[in-house]
Amino acid sequence: LAAALVGIAAGMGVRQAFAALGFAAAAWLILGAFAELVARVRLFRQPWQATRARLGAQPLAVWGAAIAHAGLGVTIAGIAGMALASSAVVAVKPGQTVTVGGYDWTLLGLHDAPGPNYASREAEVRVTRNGQSVALLHPSRHTFTTQRQTVSDTSIATNGLRDLYAVLGDERDGAAVLRLHVNPLAPWIWLGALVMAMGGILSLADRRLRVGAPTRRQRAAQAVPAE
Incomplete structure (x- = not known):
């Protein structure tokens, strides 16, 4: 296995190999998350009405576990996508165009x-791809007069599949220094975390797993006097 991984990394490049392995792991997690659920409801092995009835009868803990594992897969896919991120620090004058990612x-x-x-000081940056406008970013730098401190305000554009970042740096000879970033699937990292949280909430909502619930029923049964 180690030799195979080394061979993949050598043939594809380390970043591409890491991304490919990450996507494979994410797909395995997402598909495997619902494998038990599919087996429980006997999907495609009985009439749809019976499958739907079994689906509705599944405990919340089963749904929660499946959703939480799927969320972990989404997060891993986001991390794998970050392996394909692109960035550059460029000095451009108004009207000039650079290509990044x-x-x-x-x-x-x-x-x-x-x-x-x-x-x-604020910059206006237009981002296009294949001639189509994608985003209009406004990175800026704030210099506070009392503290004599300069802070950069990052401008971000996202569409759920990637994040575009622009950070304004110093100005030199009429040119502005910009840090530009393209982060594929970055939003999926946080989306996966939210999905995992939803799965956890569903699992906790399952009354069978609440601490003390069976104990209360047992005590109530013991309190009934024998006839």
């Missing part, structure tokens, strides 16, 4: 945007 980033302009207690 398959996207074209164009600096449209720079302007001042003063606040109540800080001086701010």
Whole structure:
């Protein structure tokens, strides 16, 4: 197995191999999460009415376990996607375009945007792919006059399948330094965590697993006087 993994990494590259293994593990988790549920309801092995009845009779703990494991698979897929992330630090002047991660980033302009207690510089960056507009980002830098501290405000655009980041740096000779990031499947990391939390809540809602519930029933039965 180790030799096979080394061979895969050598043939595909470390990042691509890690992503492929991560996606395989995610698919295994997601499909395996519902394998027990499919077996319990005897899907495709009996009439649909009987399958639906079995499906509705499944305990919440079974649903919770399946959903939680599927959520873990989604999170692993998001982490695997991050292995394919692209980033670059570029110096561009207004009107110039650079390509990062398959996207074209164009600096449209720079302007001042003063606040109540800080001086701010904001960039306008248009992101396109295959000639189609994808996002309009506005990264900025705030310089607080009293603390003499400069803070960068990251601009993020997401569509659920990837995140686009733009961070504004210093300006040099009329050009702005930008840090650009393309993070595939990054939202899935947090989505998977939410799905896992939902699965946990469903499992806890199963009355059979509540601590003390069987004990109360047993005590109630013992309290009934014998005739």
